[in-house]
Amino acid sequence: MxxxxxxxxxxxxxxxxxxxRFAADQAEVFITGRTPETVEQTAKELRVHGVVCDAADSGQVEALAARLNELDVLVNAAGGLPQATSGEGSALEVLLAQWHANLAQNLLTAVLTTTSVQDKLTRGSSIISIGSIGAERRGGSYGAAKAALGAWNASLSAELAPKGVTCNVVSAGYIADTNFFHGQLSDERRSALLEETHNKRPGTxxxxAQTAYFLASQGARHITGQTIHVNGGAFTTR
Ligand SMILES: NC(=O)c1ccc[n+]([C@@H]2O[C@H](COP(=O)([O-])OP(=O)(O)OC[C@H]3O[C@@H](n4cnc5c(N)ncnc54)[C@H](OP(=O)(O)O)[C@@H]3O)[C@@H](O)[C@H]2O)c1
Structure with missing residues (x-):
């Protein structure tokens, strides 16, 4: 199917x-992003559908949902470190803007998208949201937003699991080859991130992708409401 x-x-x-990963499984895949050029190019390269949509914008999210029929897997991967705000205003106003930006990009993106497509999710479907090790320590407003993602996911699971939908967060440690650090990760910081893993390597x-794929598989139907840590041992739950 x-x-x-x-x-x-x-x-x-x-x-x-x-x-x-899902396209390789012959799934019909829709990807989103805010930048029209990268949406178009990536959709072409992966042979999937591309939709320009800022997941923090309720109007754009509603328009996206209107394009979809039934949905078997929702992956909330949109997120990251927001670009620095203008810095105008008082110190408190700048702080407020930074917190708003992080909460919008890393929490509200998932909340808005999930809510808008909720009635399209089939029985046996899965919602996977990408969290961060930053939720566990030293994460500032970014970590606070990702921690809130885990709390929201737990209540989402309680609501949707009776309808046959699993809801999980995949909390990533440092992952190489992304645009997350906007090219500004120093060698020292990178070495420190690798050093704290047990297997001494960055995540890929x-x-x-493989963890998300498993969570959307038949073998994972009893896993819901969880935060799954994928970080090479950099953070352990015990
Ligand atoms: N890389 C890591 O080490 C790491 C570690 C822990 C967690 N994470 C999390 O992993 C997720 C994926 O990040 P990544 O590392 O793959 O970084 P990335 O390479 O920068 O990818 C982020 C993706 O999200 C999109 N995006 C950002 N804000 C969006 C919004 N409001 N609406 C729609 N799309 C949006 C970006 O496209 P546009 O900018 O064009 O919209 C891009 O496609 C994020 O949630 C991030 O917090 C990453």
Whole structure:
């Protein structure tokens, strides 16, 4: 049976790898992003449908939902570190803008998209949201937004699991070959991130894609309401 899959933030890094994994399974895949050029180019390369949509904009999200029929897998991968705000205003206003930007990009993107497509999810479908190790420590407003994603996911699972929908967060450690750091990850910081893993290597986008693929498989039907950590041991739950 051909599954229909929506991957927000599917034009780059983790979201792109997830879209590619499901496309390899002959799924009908829709990817989104805010930048028309990368949406068009990635959709062409992966042979999937591309839709320009800012997942933090309720009007654009509603328009996206209107284009979809039934949905078997929703992956909320859109997120990241927002570009620096203008810096205008008082220190408190700048702080407020930074928190709003992080909450919008890393929490509300998932909440808005999920809510808008909820009635299209089939029995046996899966929602996977990409969280971060930053939720566990030193994460600032980004980490707080990703921690809230986990809390929201738990309540989402309680609501949707009775309807046969699993809801999980895949919390990623440092993943190489993405645009997450906007090219500004220093060698020192990268070495420190590798050093704290048990297996002494960065995560790959495929590590996350394979985990998402498993969570959407038949073998994962009893896994719901969870945060699954994929970080080479950099953070352990015990
Ligand atoms: N890379 C890491 O080390 C790491 C670690 C932990 C968690 N994560 C999380 O993994 C997810 C994927 O990030 P990545 O590492 O793959 O970074 P990336 O390469 O920068 O990809 C981010 C994707 O999200 C899209 N996006 C961002 N904001 C969006 C919005 N409001 N609406 C729609 N699309 C949006 C981007 O496209 P446009 O900018 O064109 O919209 C791009 O397609 C994020 O949630 C991030 O927080 C990453």
């Amino acid at each position: 051909t599954r229909t899959v929506l991957v927000t933030g599917g034009t780059s890094g983790i979201g792109r790898a997830i879209a590619q 986008v495929d590590d996350i």
